[in-house]
Amino acid sequence: MRTHAEYDCDVLVIGGGIVGLSTAYALTRAAPGTRVTVLEEASSPAHHLTRPDGGLIHSGVHQRRSSLTARFAARGGGEMTDFCARHGIAHTVTGKLIVATDRADLPRLHALAQRGREHGLPVRELGPAQIARYEPRVRGQAAIRVSTTGVCDAAGVLAALAGEVSAAGSVVRCAARVTAVDRRPWGVAARTTDGTVVRARALVNAAGPRSDRVARLAGDEPGVRVVPVRDTYYELRGPALVRGVVHPVPAPEHPYAGVRPIPGVLRSVDGTVLVGPVGATASGRPANGGPPGLLSALTRQASWRTARRRGGYGRGDAHLPGAGPERAERAAPDPAARAAVAAALRRLLPDVREADLCPVHPGVRAQAVHGDGTPVEDFLIREAPHTVHVLHTPADAAFATALPVGREIARRAMALAQGAGWRPPAVESGHCV
Ligand SMILES: Cc1cc2nc3c(=O)[nH]c(=O)nc-3n(C[C@H](O)[C@H](O)[C@H](O)COP(=O)(O)OP(=O)(O)OC[C@H]3O[C@@H](n4cnc5c(N)ncnc54)[C@H](O)[C@@H]3O)c2cc1C
Structure with a gap:
């Protein structure tokens, strides 16, 4: 077993996107004094957020009840809204209409309403006149409204998470691409392009589109391709046609958020x-x-x-x-x-x-x-020695689920770090540096 000083950090996170940063945030909150290092290859955490990222805080209504996504989104949406409010990040709880444009959509709309209630979501069924009350320019046979859906400034959320992690004494290093991962009996060592080596008791692979590659760097077969x-x-552009988030009922062949026969419409912050x-x-x-x-x-x-x-x-x-x-x-x-x-x-x-x-x-x-x-439709989180790999985050669900997902991954990472001799700093005095 190595001494505390021989580790550069307790938990190393590869990837400073929403998953990596919310994990680092959860670690610093769950066990203050835990040394976390986030290595992000881009010049800033929000670098890869492109214009179309509307910052939708999804409700998880489309997901199966047993899925991690539905479980995390049911409470995570409200938590993300509170996080935005606490940090002065632009956000709006707009509610979301899911609209049946055709009578053939009605059975699937009712099934969605049922599923939403099973998830514990505030779902209301609407007729055409009630649709017009929320969205006067939208037409449909019927709709459901999930009142908790909202939108947020996605880049603002990432910046606030990174700020909290740094304020807790941990490190978010940008322009630091991990090119090699060495797993040893005592933990892991990761090398970045500039040759820096970071030794940690546990590793979280939150590399998003490259998570399968990072898994292979660590010597693990991910079992999926990203x-x-x-x-x-x-x-x-032109006249304001929607007030909030309006989605059609998903087609049977596209049951989850993503591509639909009719596209969704969203007013961002x-x-x-x-x-x-x-x-x-x-x-x-x-x-x-x-x-x-x-x-x-x-x-x-x-x-x-x-x-x-x-x-x-x-x-x-x-x-x-x-x-x-x-x-x-x-x-x-x-x-x-x-x-x-x-x-x-x-x-x-x-x-x-x-x-x-x-x-x-x-x-x-x-x-x-x-x-x-x-x-893959749900979160895919796999564990290996000293390592947690996050191999899939469902589209649209990242912001709604981020805070509970971060806590779940942090919990697993702390358990792995304990196996390498880490003890929560608050419990073991003098441990914290
Ligand atoms: C157009 C578009 C719109 C979207 N809109 C929404 C929305 O409204 N609401 C919503 O919730 N979700 C939305 N999403 C999905 C959401 O953006 C993703 O699900 C989310 O970004 C995934 O987060 P992540 O942390 O897993 O991955 P990423 O955000 O991709 O973060 C992974 C990070 O790892 C870094 N990295 C990779 N390899 C390495 C390495 N070797 N070393 C160091 N760093 C590395 C990358 O640079 C990257 O920053 C949208 C996606 C797209 C494409």
């Missing part, structure tokens, strides 16, 4: 109205430092299957097999796709004009897929 899925978004995602195409790894170029045959196969399963009218978008990330981010949706989006959206918002739909920077989200190409 593939990048490009979501196309539009900004809806700065007033921008975002429409999407409207297509899912897979491409090269996202532009966060990794080598562009060809993906392995397996990844590409999985990407194709995922894209095919999740794509609706978005199939018109360019699929860029083997293209580098830069090309994926530059590619603009074609005019035919925009016309199709406007036509689909008019089933929900009849006043939408095609000319008011302006494509915005596409977002690339990480989707873990099993070996047979099936997408």
Whole structure:
């Protein structure tokens, strides 16, 4: 067993996104004095948050009751709202309408209402006149309203979490990409591109789109591939057509948040109205430092299957097999796709004009897929010696679940650190540095 001073920190977190930072925050709150180091390859934690990230605080209503996502989102949404309020971060609890635009959607809408109640969410069923009271420009046969859904300033949340971690005496190091992980009987050592080595009792792999690679660096087979899925978004300019968050009932083939036959609409905290995602195409790894170029045959196969399963009218978008990330981010949706989006959206918002739909920077989200190409739908958290790997965070659910997920991962990391001789600093006097 090593002495306390021989460790650079107690818990090392790779990845300063929402999952890594909320884990570090939870560690510093659960056991003040615990030394946490977060290594983030980008120049700031919010660097990868792209314009389309609307900061939706999702309710988890679509998720199965037994899922971790539903469990965490049920309480995490309110916690995130409180966190924003305490830290002066822009946020609004808008509520969310899920609308049946067609009579054929009604059974699925009722099933969603039932599921929402089972999750303990405040769900109200609405007829067409009641829909108009909340969203006067939205048309539908019926809807449900989940009053706890909201939006927040996503970059503000990341900055506040990083600030809290630093204020607690822990370290968030940016521009620090981990290139090697060495696991030893006493813990782990990670090396960054500048040659710095950080030794820790326990490691949390929260590397998002690269979590499968980081798992392999640590010598673990993740059992999934993380593939990048490009979501196309539009900004809806012109007259203000929505007040909050409006989603159609998901199609049976897309039961979870993500691509729907009709895109969702969201008013973000700065007033921008975002429409999407409207297509899912897979491409090269996202532009966060990794080598562009060809993906392995397996990844590409999985990407194709995922894209095919999740794509609706978005199939018109360019699929860029083997293209580098830069090309994926530059590619603009074609005019035919925009016309199709406007036509689909008019089933929900009849006043939408095609000319008011302006494509915005596409977002690339990480989707873990099993070996047979099936997408992972829930959080995927795996443990290995001295290590917790977070291999999948469901799309849309990151902000609603962040605080409870951070606590769950912190709990597991502390248990692993204890196995390497760590004791909570408050209990063992003189332990804290
Ligand atoms: C367009 C778009 C819109 C979205 N909108 C919403 C929304 O409204 N609400 C919501 O809740 N979710 C939304 N999401 C999803 C959400 O952004 C993701 O689920 C969330 O960012 C995942 O968090 P993470 O911490 O797991 O991964 P990431 O945010 O990707 O963080 C992982 C971090 O690890 C770092 N990293 C990777 N490898 C290394 C390494 N070797 N060394 C050091 N650092 C490394 C990366 O630089 C990155 O910063 C959206 C996603 C997209 C693409």
